[in-house]
Amino acid sequence: xxxxxxxxxxxxxxxxxxxxxxxxxxxxxxxxxxxxxxxxxxxxxxxxxxxxxxxxxxxxxxxxxxxxxxxxxxxxxxxxxxxxxxxxxxxxxxxxxxxxxxxxxxxxxxxxxxxxxxxxxxxxxxxxxxxxxxxxxxxxxxxxxxxxxxxxxxxxxxxxxxxxxxxxxxxxxxxxxxxxxxx
Amino acid sequence: xxxxxxxxxxxxxxxxxxxxxxxxxxxxxxxxxxxxxxxxxxxxxxxxxxxxxxxxxxxxxxxxxxxxxxxxxxxxxxxxxxxxxxxxxxxxxxxxxxxxxxxxxxxxxxxxxxxxxxxxxxxxxxxxxxxxxxxxxxxxxxxxxxxxxxxxxxxxxxxxxxxxxxxxxxxxxxxxxxxxxxxxxxxxxxxxxxxxxxxxxxxxxxxxxxxxxxxxxxxxxxxxxxxxxxxxxxxxxxxxxxxxxxxxxxxxxxxxxxxxxxxxxxxxxxxxxxxxxxxxxxxxxxxxxxxxxxxxxxxxxxxxxxxxx
Numbered sequence: 331x332x333x334x335x336x337x338x339x340x341x342x343x344x345x346x347x348x349x350x351x352x353x354x355x356x357x358x359x360x361x362x363x364x365x366x367x368x369x370x371x372x373x374x375x376x377x378x379x380x381x382x383x384x385x386x387x388x389x390x391x392x393x394x395x396x397x398x399x400x401x402x403x404x405x406x407x408x409x410x411x412x413x414x415x416x417x418x419x420x421x422x423x424x425x426x427x428x429x430x431x432x433x434x435x436x437x438x439x440x441x442x443x444x445x446x447x448x449x450x451x452x453x454x455x456x457x458x459x460x461x462x463x464x465x466x467x468x469x470x471x472x473x474x475x476x477x478x479x480x481x482x483x484x485x486x487x488x489x490x491x492x493x494x495x496x497x498x499x500x501x502x503x504x505x506x507x508x509x510x511x512x513x
Numbered sequence: 514x515x516x517x518x519x520x521x522x523x524x525x526x527x528x529x530x531x532x533x534x535x536x537x538x539x540x541x542x543x544x545x546x547x548x549x550x551x552x553x554x555x556x557x558x559x560x561x562x563x564x565x566x567x568x569x570x571x572x573x574x575x576x577x578x579x580x581x582x583x584x585x586x587x588x589x590x591x592x593x594x595x596x597x598x599x600x601x602x603x604x605x606x607x608x609x610x611x612x613x614x615x616x617x618x619x620x621x622x623x624x625x626x627x628x629x630x631x632x633x634x635x636x637x638x639x640x641x642x643x644x645x646x647x648x649x650x651x652x653x654x655x656x657x658x659x660x661x662x663x664x665x666x667x668x669x670x671x672x673x674x675x676x677x678x679x680x681x682x683x684x685x686x687x688x689x690x691x692x693x694x695x696x697x698x699x700x701x702x703x704x705x706x707x708x709x710x711x712x713x714x715x716x717x718x719x720x721x722x723x724x725x726x727x728x729x730x731x732x733x734x735x736x737x738x739x740x741x742x743x744x745x746x747x748x749x750x751x752x753x754x755x756x757x758x759x760x761x762x763x764x765x766x767x768x769x770x771x772x773x774x775x776x777x778x779x780x781x782x783x784x785x786x787x788x789x790x791x792x793x794x795x796x797x798x799x800x801x802x803x804x805x806x807x808x809x810x811x812x813x814x815x816x817x818x819x820x821x822x
C-alpha cells in the first residue's frame with residue numbers, strides 16, 4: 331500500500347513527459363516545412379508579431395502611467411496617458427487620480443504584472459495580464475498607511491480592449507475577464 | 514496572606530477585567546466615524562477607506578466617511594431638520610445636499626450591487642453610487658463614490674432598476690386537443706411553469722418590485738386578434754376557434770405538420786414597496802410583460818358524411 335504513491339508519481343511523470351513530447355512534435359508540425367515558405371503568411375505573421383509587441387509596450391507604459399497618476403506626483407495626470415489610451419480611458423484614470431488627490435490618498439510602490447497575453451484581430455484586440463497589487467500600497471499623503479484591503483493582496487486578472495488609432499495602439503475599456511484567466 | 518492560590522485568583526480577575534475592557538473598546542472603534550482631521554486617527558483601524566472594483570479588474574480606494582460639514586444630516590440628502598443647507602438652484606447640482614454641497618448622483622448606480630462595500634452600508638435604504646457636487650467657493654467639483662440615501666426625486670430611477678430585476682418565469686405552451694385541432698372546434702391553450710403567479714425582484718436601494726400575474730395574452734397565429742385570458746389556465750384555459758386549415762402554413766410542429774404559430778406572453782401588475790409600504794412612482798410602468806413563447810398548432814378539417822333517410 332505504502333509503495334503505491336511513488337509508483338503513481340512515476341506514472342504521472344512519465345505521462346507528463348509523453349505529453350510534452352507530443353506537444354513538442356505537434357509544435358514542430360505547426361511551423362510547417364521550412365523548405366517551402368509562403369511569403370504572404372510570413373508577412374502577415376510579421377505584422378501580427380509587430381502589433382503584439384507594440385501592444386505589449388503600450389500596455390507596459392499604460393500601467394506605468396497608472397502608477398504615476400496615483401502616486402500623487404503628477405499635477406496633470408491626464409497627460410501621462412496621452413498616446414497610450416483612448417479618451418474615455420484617459421478620463422477615467424485621470425478621475426481616479428483626481429479623487430485620490432482630493433481625498434489625500436496616494437499609492438506607493440507598484441503592481442507586479444505577469445502573464446501578459448495579447449490577441450489581435452485586424453485593428454482591435456485584447457491584452458490580458460495578471461496584476462498583483464500587494465506591493466502597491468495605499469497611504470495618506472501625510473505618510474500614514476491605509477490598511478490594504480484584503481482583495482488587494484491576491485493577484486487578479488486584468489483585461490483591456492486595445493484599438494488602433496492613426497497607426498498607434500491605444501488601451502481602451504477594461505473588460506470582464508469572465509473566468510477564463512486565472513492568476 | 515498571599516498564598517499561591519490567592520495570587521492566581523488575583524491574576525485571573527485582572528485578566529478577566531482587561532479582557533472585558535478590550536472587548537468593550539474594540540467594537541466601539543469599529544463603529545467610529547473618522548474625525549475631521551486625518552492625523553487624529555489610527556489608520557490601521559480606520560473604517561473609512563474601502564477598496565472597490567470600479568471597472569472590471571480596476572480597483573479604487575475610497576474614503577466613504579461623510580465630510581465634517583455633513584454631520585447634521587449624515588449625508589442623507591438634506592432630510593435633516595431646518596431644510597436644505599445648500600444652494601440647489603444650479604444644474605446639474607440640483608438634486609440633494611450633502612452638508613453645504615449641492616449634489617447630483619448617478620441613479621441607478623453604475624456599480625453592480627455585488628461590488629458595493631456592503632459591510633459599511635449605513636442603512637438598508639442607502640445605495641452606493643457616484644456623486645458629484647458643487648462646493649461653495651470652490652471651482653473644482655467634488656466627485657466621490659459614496660453611500661447616499663436616495664432623495665425623493667431619485668425613486669423613479671430606482672423604480673426602473675427594481676422593475677428590471679423582476680424575472681418572468683420560463684413557461685411552455687401547449688394546446689388541446691393535443692397534436693392537432695380542427696376547424697370549428699374549441700382549441701384550448703394551456704401554459705405550464707407559471708408558478709404561483711407572483712414574482713418578487715431583488716431590492717434596488719430602498720425599493721422592491723413585486724409582480725402579480727394579471728392575465729395571459731394569446732396570439733392564435735391565424736391573424737385573428739390576441740386573446741386576453743384568465744391567468745389560472747389550469748381550470749379555465751383560453752379558447753379559440755380556428756376557422757381555416759393550416760396546411761399552407763410555413764411553421765411546422767415536431768412531426769412536420771404545418772400549423773399556425775401560436776404564442777403567449779404573461780402580463781403582470783407591478784407594485785413597488787419601500788420599507789413595506791406601497792409607493793407610487795410616476796413615469797415608471799406598473800405592468801410587465803414576459804417574452805412571447807409559443808407552439809405550432811396544426812389545424813385540420815373533419816369531413817362529415819351526411820346521410821338522407
